[in-house]
Amino acid sequence: MQEVGPRDGLQMESAFVPTADKIALIDALSDAGLAKIEATAFVSPQAIPALRDAEVVLREIRRVPGVVYTCLVPNLRGAERAIESRADELNLVMSASETHNIANLRMTREQSFAALSGVVALAQGARVPVNVSLSCAFGCPMEGEVPADTVLGWAARFVALGVRGITLCDTTGMAFPPQVAARVSVFRSRFAGTELTLHFHDTRGMALANTLAAIDAGADRFDASIGGLGGCPYAPGASGNACTEDTVHALQCMGFDTGCDLPALIAAAARLPALVGHDVPGQLVKAGPRDALHAPPPDFAQWRERALARA
Ligand code: COA
Ligand code: ZN
Numbered sequence: 001m002q003e004v005g006p007r008d009g010l011q012m013e014s015a016f017v018p019t020a021d022k023i024a025l026i027d028a029l030s031d032a033g034l035a036k037i038e039a040t041a042f043v044s045p046q047a048i049p050a051l052r053d054a055e056v057v058l059r060e061i062r063r064v065p066g067v068v069y070t071c072l073v074p075n076l077r078g079a080e081r082a083i084e085s086r087a088d089e090l091n092l093v094m095s096a097s098e099t100h101n102i103a104n105l106r107m108t109r110e111q112s113f114a115a116l117s118g119v120v121a122l123a124q125g126a127r128v129p130v131n132v133s134l135s136c137a138f139g140c141p142m143e144g145e146v147p148a149d150t151v152l153g154w155a156a157r158f159v160a161l162g163v164r165g166i167t168l169c170d171t172t173g174m175a176f177p178p179q180v181a182a183r184v185s186v187f188r189s190r191f192a193g194t195e196l197t198l199h200f201h202d203t204r205g206m207a208l209a210n211t212l213a214a215i216d217a218g219a220d221r222f223d224a225s226i227g228g229l230g231g232c233p234y235a236p237g238a239s240g241n242a243c244t245e246d247t248v249h250a251l252q253c254m255g256f257d258t259g260c261d262l263p264a265l266i267a268a269a270a271r272l273p274a275l276v277g278h279d280v281p282g283q284l285v286k287a288g289p290r291d292a293l294h295a296p297p298p299d300f301a302q303w304r305e306r307a308l309a310r311a
Helices: 005-012 019-030 054-060 076-084 098-105 109-125 148-160 177-190 207-216 244-253 262-270 272-276 300-310
Strands: 036-041 068-073 089-095 130-135 165-170 195-200 222-224
Touching: 005 019, 005 036, 019 036, 019 054, 019 262, 036 054, 054 068, 054 076, 068 076, 076 089, 076 109, 089 098, 089 109, 098 109, 098 130, 109 130, 109 148, 130 148, 130 195, 148 165, 148 177, 165 177, 177 195, 177 207, 195 207, 207 244, 222 244, 244 262, 262 272
Parallel strands: 036 068, 068 089, 089 130, 130 165, 165 195, 195 222
Antiparallel strands: none
């Protein structure tokens, strides 16, 4: 399980979450057994003011051995900042959809690829591993379908550069299970030596179904966000990432070893509304785990007496 809440979640918050609170959140997540934490983004502070404290966050978090602290990087400037801040991994981003790439990054995909090739070379020179996140890998809200060949074609070009991993991002919750299964199994057979991460948003309530379909097709790495954080406050109906603690709970029920400490995740999620100033979508923090028992009603003993007397 890989946590993206501090980046994908907090980037969309309209209120600035104080740096010390971000650090405390990441420190709490570090102790919860996550394999990787996307701690922040080294993007333009004008573009994403919520993450303008990236350097301080990366410097002051407590680094737990074994946890990979990755950071989103859009360009060379971001890569230099991230390497300087001792990021364990650079997570580069471009979109599989031309329209979304221009809207989000102000470049064509070919321009992005050329620029990111330079970033990969810089990272390799500094011996920092690279992951590439392909946005809109299951559909684009402006273009519609994004064919599997397009997505896998961009993946192939980055794999050829020697990147460690590729993330297929369902940026706006358009993925559905058979599509996910097909893309995962082709990826697995074509790029056996490359880490594959699935990044689902629960915009249409399909994140868990997609996760299960991906597991059946051979995937074993999932991005998720504590409390289900995320979703643009300016886009009604937009919703966050797959929720970390809800996903972990479901997978534990099914017998998977996620490596995660569920009570620690729930405790971290419970502190979020105070941090971001609004309710968060995660369900487990409200309902509790399925084995959390509730006391019977106060007059239960009396009802039982009566029922038994009638038997
Ligand atoms: N870190 C810090 N500052 C950066 C930067 C980075 N990685 N990249 C660009 N900038 C600054 C430049 O220094 C420049 O500042 P100035 O106006 O004070 O001189 C300004 O941003 C514009 O730079 P430019 O190279 O023209 O970039 P742009 O305006 O075309 O922006 C992006 C392109 C991609 C860098 C910017 O839009 C961005 O960071 N977007 C974030 C996208 C994102 O995170 N989306 C959500 C996650 S997918
Ligand atoms: Zn996302």
